[in-house]
Amino acid sequence: MYHGTDGPLSVETNPHRHPLCEKFIEAAVSVGHRFNPDFNGAVQAGCGYYQATLRNGRRCSTASAYLDPARSRPNLTIIKQALVTRVIVEKGRARGVEYFADGRRLEVASTDGEVILAAGAIGSPHLLMLSGLGPADHLKAKDVEVVADLPGVGQYLQDHISPGTISGWVKDPDAVYGQVPLKFDDAVTEFEETGGGLLATHYLDVGAFMSVDPGEAYPSLQTFFYPGISEFCRTDGVPDRRRFGVGGYVCKPGSLGSVTLASGSPLDPPIIDPNYFSDPNDLRLSIELVRKDREILNAAPFNDIRRGNATPDTDDPKGIATFVRQNASTTWHPTSTCRMGIDERAVVGPDRRVNGLEGLSVCDASVMPSMVSGNTNAPVVMIAEKGADILRSRRI
Structure with missing residues (x-):
């Protein structure tokens, strides 16, 4: 089948x-x-x-298939026209995100649970590096305080x-x-x-x-x-x-x-x-x-x-x-910039958690270890489905 x-x-x-x-x-x-x-x-x-x-x-679309049926849930808040600026990290754990609301106000969304990045193969590595998670020498050259030296962040881009x-x-x-x-x-x-x-x-x-x-x-x-x-x-x-x-x-x-x-x-x-x-x-x-x-x-x-x-x-x-x-x-199929694996190049492990940090996962095309041999939309949906299953299992 x-x-x-x-x-x-x-x-x-x-x-x-x-x-x-x-x-x-x-x-x-x-x-x-x-x-x-x-x-x-x-x-x-x-x-x-x-x-x-x-x-x-x-x-x-994923909006009509997944988001629309969930819009009325009391535990879901959708914020439009928001620009996430960084992941807030305290004592080795992600505690939330900082973002511009309506392009003007700087707001914070905090959690005692887990932060999940799903900004794609361009946005997710960008956010990680802005948050001090990435190649240490590169971050220092851009005056970003290093939280974790992760050489693979932003590397191995395929399209x-x-x-x-x-x-x-x-x-x-x-x-x-x-x-x-x-x-x-x-x-x-x-x-x-x-x-x-x-x-x-x-x-x-x-x-x-x-x-x-x-x-x-x-x-x-x-x-x-x-x-x-x-x-x-x-x-x-x-x-x-x-x-x-x-x-x-x-x-x-x-x-x-x-x-x-x-x-x-x-x-x-x-x-x-x-x-x-x-x-x-x-x-x-x-x-x-x-x-x-x-x-x-x-x-x-x-x-x-x-x-x-x-x-x-x-x-x-x-x-x-x-x-x-x-x-x-x-053809707008970028992947693999926060690649999943167990080697020194990996950014996230098989459980999607960012290496060297608690409470932060990545769940999008950036975690593909290598390019898929076809269009990326359905594989990304599969990655999200599996990521949701993993997140549920951690909460049981």
Whole structure:
């Protein structure tokens, strides 16, 4: 059994599928990628439709799945527009957090229980370092008093980097896309009234997992297909009826970056250095991803709607490398900056507690020992579920 059937977080395959998504699957199969009806089943490799956290065709976020049902609880207080500035540590134990309320008043939330950081792979290491928990030499250089020397805080940052969008250009936009709303408000109204239209997508409805090197135990590349009109839901702009595109990333990148303090002030954003392509294998695999994506978009099933070849229109590794370096971008999957483990690099132990301190845990993507080979949303929810179980067990 590969899927749960209950629980607060709903998972569905998007019922609204643009016809071009079927074209993508047909093209991918024609160049050797087998159809996979379930990426979360027995095998990951192949092409098919992505499942997403949806309920009845609408986003099932962690807010709707977990927070909304708990809003009326007497032991829950939600404070919006708050900026946490540091964890308060007294005699080797976390006692609360300090925060700006409404961007103005400095407040304190105290506890005799446990403080849990869930600010993500950027925010959590930033808060730890502001609180004196991190690489001692770095903290001293930023005039932050050292509470605990934890060299791994902010280190080992990993992220899935996209090599850029590979585009197929449409011969006849009216034939492929038809007439679509040109105003975002009109698209919102259509979705609210019918559940369909331009916004009835999670943007990446279909794609593939692909291997590069012989003998790979798991696919090394993930790719996504999107009609040009899907960009509308991300930009609140004008649908791009001129093209369709493919993007993706290397599933298990080797490059390691860092999150460090710009200063000891919580008002200064941290310095984020993803250090992309510091591992040359990441660039090699990104080049192969572009090649495979181009092969799919140039396949015969797209011939009746595609004008010319997909761009970048080159198979030369140097040319593709230039394209990648000019167009690469994050896919917003940062992880591993407060990595969990039992070695000297670990920031938290298997129980999620911060090493060398009582009463403080981290529970977000930052604790992943290494990057997962796919999207990070569901794994982070799993981390939170497990963290909640661990916290309950400590209170029994």
